[in-house]
Amino acid sequence: MMSLRWHFGPTLYTVRLFARTMIDVCLLAFLIEGLYLSERFISILKLVIDKPVGLENVLPLLASAAPEVHLALPLAILIATYRVILLSRENREFVVLASGGQSILPLLQFASAVGLSAMTFSLLVSGEVAPRAKFAFRANVDAIQYEALRGGSTPGQFLYFPNHTIYVWPTERGSSHPIFVKQILDDNSNRIVNARNIEIEERSSQNMLIIGMFGVAMNDFPNDGERWLAIGAKPDTPGEVSCKGCGLQLQHLKSSSMVRTLDVTKLLPLDPRGATVDEWTTPELLGWMRPPGDRSANPAGAEAMRRLARALLCLLAPFVSWLTLTFTTRRSQAFALPTACAAVMIADIGFSQLVTRLSGVGTTALWSILLGTVCAVLALLVAQIVIRQHLLIFPALGRS
Structure with missing residues (x-):
């Protein structure tokens, strides 16, 4: 069993493990992005198919819709981390580390590095890129409607405006x-x-x-x-x-x-950016920058906490992967990862409901409750990983 010794020296192996995980995350993100955009392409095509505009107008709309896929980032982190560490365990790489006296702490810090990187990326996309992309999508649709108004529509098609x-x-x-x-x-x-x-x-x-x-x-x-x-x-x-x-x-x-x-x-009334809180950036929601709308008429604090909750879920996802690995054997490999994905989705819904129900207590109190909940869950995950660390070392999918 690997002992929990509180020292850590960065090694080439952990750096390579981190790089492999990030590459897997990117590949999974591109896959999910492609599936999402292929589904959105049908609905976007309906906006332009009966308009006198070229199909090249679809590309800006697809680009504006692309950042919405950040909602699936926690699952991409979970699956990518699980795949990398499962392959490492079955290749007996962790046996070599344990034989050399390496503790479990570097692996936990590796999980922390993955989680912090994912959380930062989630905050960046959900807080800056996605809100501006939503407004860009609305502006592009308005431009297409304007061109349709000038050029006319195909026979049998009507143009609907307010x-x-x-x-x-x-x-x-x-x-x-x-x-x-x-x-x-x-x-x-x-x-x-x-x-x-x-x-x-x-x-x-x-x-x-x-x-x-x-x-x-x-x-x-x-x-x-x-x-x-x-x-x-x-x-x-x-x-x-x-x-x-x-x-x-x-x-x-x-x-x-x-x-x-x-x-x-x-x-064609095009409301300015900020007509809904979905188009507000996180600094604007938190009052760090001048908001594009009336803060008193919009649930700005709740929307900011909802984005933070999903980002914190990205922080928890790598630790869920490590804990899932301890339960992965020949008998459980078929449902271990799906169960973990279901747990992450349930946690996402739970955090969203928590923010919605407690939105009236104030931003500071909601921030404290949310961070306290995440810290408690993170501590529970780490404790379980340490207790079950012996199950991380030896391969469990081979024939006995």
């Missing part, structure tokens, strides 16, 4: 662009606009368009839960039609040409 539904018929030669627009004016009325052709006269500023409309017909209808029915049109009095059940008159306008100034920000 308070607007637009259909632009593309033509083969691009000589004319008939358009249909439904605008919700308020809770009581809708506006339907039909035009034989539209042209963008000029772009007066970054967000303002001057649009020429030809052959325009505009009608305002009452909006009674979308159940209105216009009947009884009078040919001799164009512009006035009775409305069944509402007693209102429909406003009607026809014009051969019309020029309208369109504020794109009203049709």
